[in-house]
Amino acid sequence: MDPSGGCPHAANARLLARGAVAPVLLPGGIEGMAVLGHDALRDFLQHPDVAKDARHFRALREGRIGAGWPLLTFATVQGMTTADGDDHRRLRSLVSRAFTPRRVEELRPRIEELTASLLDGLERAAEAGGGVADLREHFALPLPMSVISELLGVDAEFRDRLHHLSNQVVATDIEPDEAVAANRELVAVLAAIAAAKAEGPGDDLTSALIAARDEDGDRLGGQELIGTLVLMIIAGHETTLNLITNAVRALCGHRGQLELVRAGKASWADVVEETLRWDAPVSYFPFRYPVRDLTVDGTLIPAGTPVLAGYSAAGRDPAAHGPDADRFDVTRPARADGVRHLSLGHGAHYCLGAPLARLEATVALERLFARFPRLDLAVAEDELTRHSSFVGNSVRTLPVRLGDRAGRHDAESAIPKP
Numbered sequence: 001m002d003p004s005g006g007c008p009h010a011a012n013a014r015l016l017a018r019g020a021v022a023p024v025l026l027p028g029g030i031e032g033m034a035v036l037g038h039d040a041l042r043d044f045l046q047h048p049d050v051a052k053d054a055r056h057f058r059a060l061r062e063g064r065i066g067a068g069w070p071l072l073t074f075a076t077v078q079g080m081t082t083a084d085g086d087d088h089r090r091l092r093s094l095v096s097r098a099f100t101p102r103r104v105e106e107l108r109p110r111i112e113e114l115t116a117s118l119l120d121g122l123e124r125a126a127e128a129g130g131g132v133a134d135l136r137e138h139f140a141l142p143l144p145m146s147v148i149s150e151l152l153g154v155d156a157e158f159r160d161r162l163h164h165l166s167n168q169v170v171a172t173d174i175e176p177d178e179a180v181a182a183n184r185e186l187v188a189v190l191a192a193i194a195a196a197k198a199e200g201p202g203d204d205l206t207s208a209l210i211a212a213r214d215e216d217g218d219r220l221g222g223q224e225l226i227g228t229l230v231l232m233i234i235a236g237h238e239t240t241l242n243l244i245t246n247a248v249r250a251l252c253g254h255r256g257q258l259e260l261v262r263a264g265k266a267s268w269a270d271v272v273e274e275t276l277r278w279d280a281p282v283s284y285f286p287f288r289y290p291v292r293d294l295t296v297d298g299t300l301i302p303a304g305t306p307v308l309a310g311y312s313a314a315g316r317d318p319a320a321h322g323p324d325a326d327r328f329d330v331t332r333p334a335r336a337d338g339v340r341h342l343s344l345g346h347g348a349h350y351c352l353g354a355p356l357a358r359l360e361a362t363v364a365l366e367r368l369f370a371r372f373p374r375l376d377l378a379v380a381e382d383e384l385t386r387h388s389s390f391v392g393n394s395v396r397t398l399p400v401r402l403g404d405r406a407g408r409h410d411a412e413s414a415i416p417k418p
Contacts, residue, residue, distance in 0.1 A: 001034075001284065001308075003027050003070070003173035005389045008283045009326070012036065012313035020317075021299035024308065027070050027172060030059050032306040033299075034284060036313035038320030038342060040297040045309065046347030049291050051084050056289035058304025068176020073169050073183055074286040074391075075306070078227035081235075081349065088348060091228065094212055094220060096352060098151060098205050104355040107147065111360055114146050115367045126402045132378045136398040139368070140244040141237070144360050148236030152229065153204025154193055161189060166234045173388045190229040205232070240357045242281030242394035243272070244364050249384075249398065250275055250328050251369070252377045257330045258369065266330040268366045272358055274330045277321070277341035283312040283393035311343045312393050374403025 001024050015022045020037025035041045044050060054075040059065055065072065075082065080091040097103065118139050125133035145159050154162070168174055168182035194206060198214075201207035209228060213220040220228075251258045251271065260266045287306040294301045301307060318325045320335065334340045344351040351357070369375060377384075378399035385396045 001026055001172070001390045003388075003390070005172065005283075005387045005392075007386055008312045008390065008393060009316060012310070012316065013326070016313055016317055016319075019299060020297040020319075021301070026306065028065065030065065030069075030306065032287075032308060033301050034308040034310045034313075035296060036310040036317070037297060038314040038317040041309060041311075041314045041342055042339070042346050044288070044296055044307070045342070045345065045349070047290075047294070049294055050288050050307075051291050052082050052088070052288060052349065053084050054082055054287075054289075056291055056304055057287065057306055058289075059306070061304070066176065068179045070172050070174050070176075070179050071286050071391075072179070073230070077230050078221070078223045079231040080228070080352070081231055082227075090219060091224060092352065094209060095205060095228065095232070099352050099356055101355045104359055107356070108359060108363070110150070111143070111147060111363050112367070114143055115363055118142055119367060119371050123402065123405070126400075131401055132399050133402070134397045135248060135400045136241070136245050136395070139364070140248070140398070141241050143244070143364055144237040144240035144357075147356070147360060148232065151205050151236075152193075152232060153197060153202050153206045154233075158189060158193060162186070162233050163237065165189070166238055169230075169234060170238060170391050171387075171389050172391060186230060187226055190226055190233070194225060194229065235351075236353060236356075238392060239281045239351075239353075240360050242392055243275060243357060243361050245394045245398050246279040246281060247271055247275040247361060247365055248368070248375075248400070249377070249381065249395070250279060251365075252375070252400075253381055254328050257328060260330055261369075262373075268362045269358070270330045271365060272361045273340050274328060274332055275361075276343040277315040277332075278326075278328045280311040280315050280341070280343040280393055282343065282391060284308040284310055284390050286391065309342075309345075311341075315341050315343055372402040372405060376401055376403065 016036050020035065020040035022034050022036060024032050024034045026032045035044045054060055057075055060075060080088055083091055122133055122135065122138045125138045141163065145163055149156070149159050165182050165186040168178065169186060174182070194210060197206045198210050201210065206229065209220060209225055213222065213225050261268060261271060286308055288309065289306060290301050290303050292303050314320070316325045344354045378401045384398070387394055387396060
């Protein structure tokens, strides 16, 4: 795996032509595997002999991974993404009520309010920048970061720092000393936030988690509290940030698809689902471990091997999505089994925040293009700098020209009514 990341799709196509499972070399010379094919990945993600707990990670257990390994947090953070069975159900249940479809729908007015405010800010940034603004910085980032921070009760003063530290945690080309420092600081910041909430609880998820820790330690341990906050902050904004960014890039590069939405031949929800398939916000997610030697689509994966879930590859697998799998098509129907993609996971570890991510992205895109119908990239797609990670899949900045602003009546009429 290239630690510097880059666009994954050409390499994915070469690997998929060889098979649904591929051996990979992780940073530090650690041997692993990646499951790339859609059907193979679907089966692997729900296989009963595949675990998430790092005690099954052979190289880690044997002491071959140092403290500064860039993927260590993915393996060892104590939370629902590294737990199995009863532990996983216990940890997931503590936060799941905040992300039910009904609870998420109740957030719609606040998401719409934030979106309107951020669009004002994006316009001001473009005016100050000679007509060009970084949509990622001024819009795609602060929307999900604000929403998850408000859910967790994280004050605005911490958000920029938490995003910076999250970026370092998911980077795969980071130096060992930087990785150690970033993880320590992220834990320290979240511990300070938790301590403040313990002194003055509020109507937020962090306070609820602290109550679970204090009232019944069997439900949530101290390290699990911080680990859950780490996961919520990173997963709660990084993936949606990439999703919104990738969707805007896709629509700017496929104007005909944008016109289909405007003509009512596809919905903004269709745009979100096709973006998730075509340019998944997470490319290769660490880790799962077979608890015994396991054969997946004819390839042996030895017990204890760290396995990457190849979401970006599975989304363009022609065996699952047809010979035009690499074409962005917002009218693409779901597969015969009703599954459009696996980019939000599958099985017991399916993304808890999926309803929230979908709502944020849908509102963001419909309001953005209603207000700025002629929005376009300010640079060519191949000039955009990619993430320095093979985990996250997006670009570092997204310079756009907003074009002429739609009138208020035009903007409102372009927004589909519920």
